[in-house]
Amino acid sequence: MNFLASCRHAFWGLATFSGLSNLLMLTGSFFMLQVYDRVLPSRSVPTLIALLALAIILYVFQGALDLVRTRISGRIGRFLEETLGHRVYDAVVRLPLKTRGDGDGLQPLRDIDQVRSFLASGGPTALFDLPWIPLYLGICFYFHFWIGTVATAGAFVLVGFTFLTELRTRTATKASAKFAMSRNALAVEGRRNAEVLRAMGMRHRAAARWLEVNRNYMAANEAANDVASGLGGMSKVFRMILQSGVLAVGAYLVVHGESTAGIIIASSILTSRALAPVELAIANWKGFVSARQSARRLDQLLTLLPKEEEPMELPAPEQSLTVDRIHVVPPGGERAVLSNVSFSLSSGQGLGIIGPSGSGKSSLARALVGVWPQLHGKIRIDGATFDQWSPEGLGRHFGYLPQDVELFDGSVAVNIARFDPKATPAAVLEAARAAGAHELILSFPDGYGTKIGEGGMALSAGQRQRIALARAFYGNPFLVVLDEPSSNLDSEGEAALTKAILNVRERGGIVIVVTHRPKSLDGVDHVLVIADGTSQAFGEKEHVLNKVLRQPTPVPLRMATDRGRIR
Template sequence: MSAFLRSCRRIFWALAAFSGMSNLLMLTGSFFMLQVYDRVLPGRSIPTLIALMALATVLYLFQGGLDLVRSRISGRVGRYLDEKLSIRVFDALVRMPLKTRADGDGLQPLRDLDQVRGFLSGGGPTALFDLPWMPIYLGVCFLFHFWIGVTALVGAVVLVGITMLTETRTRGPARASSRLAVSRSALAIEGRRNAEVLQAMGMRRQAALRWREVNVKYLAANERASDVANGLGGISKVFRSILQSLVLAVGAVLVINQESTAGIIIAGSILTARALAPVELAIANWKGFVAARQSGQRLDQLLKILPCEEERLALPAPGETLVVEHLYVGAPNAERPTLSEVSFALRRGQAVGIIGPSGSGKSTLARALVGVWPSVRGRIRLDNAALEHWASDALGRHIGYLPQDVELFEGSIAANIARFDVHATAAAVLEASRAAGAHDLILSLPDAYSTKIGEGGMTLSAGQRQRIGLARAFYGKPFLVVLDEPSSNLDSEGEEALTQAILNVRCRGGIVVVVAHRPKALEGVDHVLVLGDGRVQSFGKREEVLNRVLRNPVPLKVVAEGPGGGR
């Protein structure tokens, strides 16, 4: 965010220049009244009045044009911000769960971007650029008369004090409101995602009460911030009205004592109001300014934690080995690693089944193998190149991944299988679906490959989502295919298709890693790795390892019932 603002320095200088000219032209009304009262009326000169009116009209039109230009500049700055940062912010939003345990619904970065863009596109920058002109107006008031200047200066000091009070009083409620807004949205999304459980188990009222509790706190914090801003804004308006009348009263005293003219009274009153208008406008926009500043600080912190990936040299496609060396892996921000000292190696055409009790680290290893969770220590290598040596987009083309909880995206089945690749061909999509044994299943759907999945794939059954997710994992013939509980929602026909798919990957020279609880999922592998307490208990040929496991009294055996956890 700071870098963006620095890149806009020329634009802001131009905006400041337009604001300066506009503020100079705002003196038109004061000087017009001064000339009317002190020159036109005493001289009873209609031609002078017409000339002054024509000149004032031209200046007013010019001022209107300048205001239009600077408002459009502000709007373009907001759009420029979005064009420069929206992709980075979205990328950071997607990567954030992989690096940190983010609270809330995870959409706060997008809301922060909208907040900053809205402030830049609105009247906020204009109010800030008008503030430096207040001393100029006060100086002109002093030129009219010393006591008119003193009166305006006292009023300005009081309004600046109100502005500072607004800042200190709104800071806490604004932060609380922002924090509670995140929790409020997270609970709403959580309720929508678990609608079936809430309905089936009679939990809708409890969920609504939880949401209402947070919502009440959010409304209270928002109300406190609004009350402070609106209350102090109202006080500033009342004070401005009083001050304008006070300037007239001071001017009247000066006229009575023959120290000033009637024109100076009127012009001074108008000029005082103009001098204090930027402060009042700043107070009115202060809530937005505070929110935009907090949003900018959060975006700065986010983009600092998750910087752009460095450009990496394109590496040749892997095709020989997968080597895991002394690997330590833990969840984001975990105090200690879930996996410790894991080492094994596979060559092309081989497949390994990973088994072990729930909580032994099977899914953690799967996430590490595809680069989702970075290693604390140790390396994962594809053909001697460590995963961190690859750009994520380049690495993704050589990896197929089926997570435990299959998530599909809004769009057609074909687009999901093709990973939304704009250059995907029908032949590649069909090849992937046939490799996963999902072709006939997809043809049975109403619109076949053009069937719209809907949000999260909710229009499909769990088994259908898993088969389509499996096809997505096989798209593009990736060298390394990692399947986490691939048979958890499959029937016997689907399990047979899965076994054949694993064998097909092996036949074309790929490597397959299968996390499994069901024995059927291991039929296509030739190696088995046993995990227990986050460490490798055994690794070797499938028959040898399974025989040892069956003789081992420690509960590391493969079970046939239920998909289980394994995280």
Template structure:
């Protein structure tokens, strides 16, 4: 690419040299003056390009400003040490690439004058003088300039594509991370992948033709000024047309703002229904809900299409109007020019040239209108992304902390579901030392699963503290905290990949010995090697390739990977058979024997055989906590056996009572 740019500079330099120094030889003095002005302008722009040619931010390297660690840093960040907006900082990191695009746009817009001036000279000088050498010279020059224009336009497009790619590269992982954390902040609402789609829309706009129109718009006054130089009436005609088109664009923005917003929201609802239906396909098929779910989706899709149709109608209508206005303006320029020729105030070449220049001046406005829908979509995506990245800030890297090994303490913890204010757990407190296990019991909806979500750091407490060895959970980074926490949720889901990858939590270059050790501890090793491909068996999306019981045992092995200090199991035996339950109990015993802590949510009494503490939940509060036998005796006191009636003592002188049958016969 560097050689291509140097070759382009050579072509442009040759063209400018011929334009400036060969104009007098080719045409009349008046003509040479016009071409000299153009050549001088091109020469200045070319000189600026040579001097300010960025070594970064071109088509070869769209990452212009990097810190020592390779991460982009904006100018404001360099001055203040903080970035107010991650999106703005990512774009600011490409500022030298944008400067290159602006410079290329400037050169391109000046080069685009060549065709108009070529036509002017052909009509006004070549045809009257019938000079073939002049025609050949002008044709060679304009061919050189057209070639340079094409190469510059190609390079400008490549730079814009790489700017979009650089933005995606800088923010892609960050946006995906926010997608993972957003449900833990605001709950599951609508289309969870919308932030990723928003980033795609911003990247697509930056990589398309929309930015080129925005970079070409500032050159509109140059074309108008040249038209004014031909004649004031021609300039006023072009100016009026430009003002009308700009006002049309502003009005189009006002009319499309609301439909675009509504259409995006309708699309989020529609995509959310699609995701939900796909995730619950088995239930929908079993219960015969397919038709009803399809009807709900169809209604949401109808709303989405209606909003999209409204936006398309408005954009298409304004596009048609702008096209008609452009043609009308060109005809008006021809009419005014013809009148000026009749009045002998202009030449025939000026008529054609002014008409072409006016069309060129208003072409960026037309392009802006054509890309207006994409611009609005990208702008709203930008706004939503900014909001999402603000709600889910990047994790600060805390100081490295040693793994806990002594105890866990929950103090006055109250928990609300993400995105709601209703407390599901209130003022929960308990403490547990290493080597012990607590069974968490209670009726459905009492807050057991909510409690353990806060225990592993998945949900943040609204009040209170969860501490390991005296340190709050957020004193460890999520990556470090995950190394000493094992979690088996109530709804077990595995990820697309192999059994080994799922057990190793997709850790790169995982030690096979640790994977096998976790599987053996969970009692899943024999189960896994029984698969045709063993640990390399592909599980499929959501673990659909294995049964529910197998999925639960593999997930238990994942929870036990690397011998975590805290192991939290939420109803781990819900899908297990007798063999699986026995393996589960042995795993809990092994965790306790190595000095770990187990928190077990259980409904079956058999699961409590391996715990020594009980925490009872009732309506979101801790009802009781203590040793297992004491708490169970308090919650479920054994009924006292009924006292048998003492036989009445009979004196020896008393006659024995007659038998029941004899008494009845006597009656």
């Protein structure tokens, strides 16, 4: 990842402090060596005190260095969050517009948490300690060839444990991550459909689905943990056996006059210290594998969704919208849901889009506001294509009411104002009045300050739609696209909607309404008929509707006036 390259100075600092710390870790070995080989034979108390004072000073420095490198690791984790956090969140929001996606869509946030947690833990310091193993083994060889040989053989065995841990945990860790995504997605799905599950007795069956995936997740997670903990326990036992073995070899050498008592103790401590990083690496290996997989997923995500460049800001549109032979494919899809659709509108005009369910009307609405890109063709606003605008800059001139209304946790005023920090009460009130929602909002317990809850769950469907409609009108956008805006409105709300559409047209904006209801067409002057993903008719409202009504067969485009709907 480019992030790791940007942290190279911090990693060099971490490596430097780790090197100094590892050098100071020799203090205990050499202190014991001097005590056994110099102090005890000479019975010199001043020498003992001097050695002890020096050892204490070195231990204090070592503790300070360990504290510094621990804090460096923590700061690297924080720097990761500050550097990539915004991009990862932006990618999470953009990903559904690029691909269908799996799970609950929050895996990138969990990935960045995983990488940050590993960087802030003892894992990186253990990896930086590994290169110092040859130094400790070299000193063991300096003490005696056989002491160094036994310690080196033990190091190779523990390194073998490390590679075995990598091989045995890789598959289980990947499976665990996959099942975790599915488990979280099912939980979110159940929470969002709580009413349906309760009303139709589906709760236990939904729980059974979740439990099945959860069992798979737990099995994969336990498999990875069992391998890591099992091999970690084996390595710990082997290290204790090896330490005793080094003591035994040293004792044998002392018996034969080839070594000293101080070397026995020092070599035992050195062997333990030499193999401790390997044992620590094994203990942190599961976290390392998970962090590595998370980093790869983040790298792939940020490559798929690179940072968007900000083009030159264009003047606010005020003249026209042109759709030129566009073909639209949904995110992750392969087949176009709209083909060769063309029309144009000028300032002050309104368009109603009608057609059977599944004909591509909502897909066209998404394309018109830049949510779904065009595979072929162009959409121009005042002659400029969408890619000549930044999404934020273009979005200020758009108002959009999706078919499935979602609001955000916060107050009514904050939702209407689109989180604009510079929003004024006058602008919020103007948007609410334009949507005919002002009186409704005043009826809430705290008026515009009413907290609506996550997704607007504290409101009814009709109330959510009215507030979302006000959000669409906020800032007097040039292009307003409304997808089934009257689906949850009563007759009073429909009248207010028609008035709002006419107000947009009167101020020089363009309104596009996707609808099945004839009443929603009262405020428009043009109609576009969509069927099978293609344009069937476009023109002035009276002309197109008369043409549809005169069709002799009950094709889906006919106005079913007896039901008050357009099929």
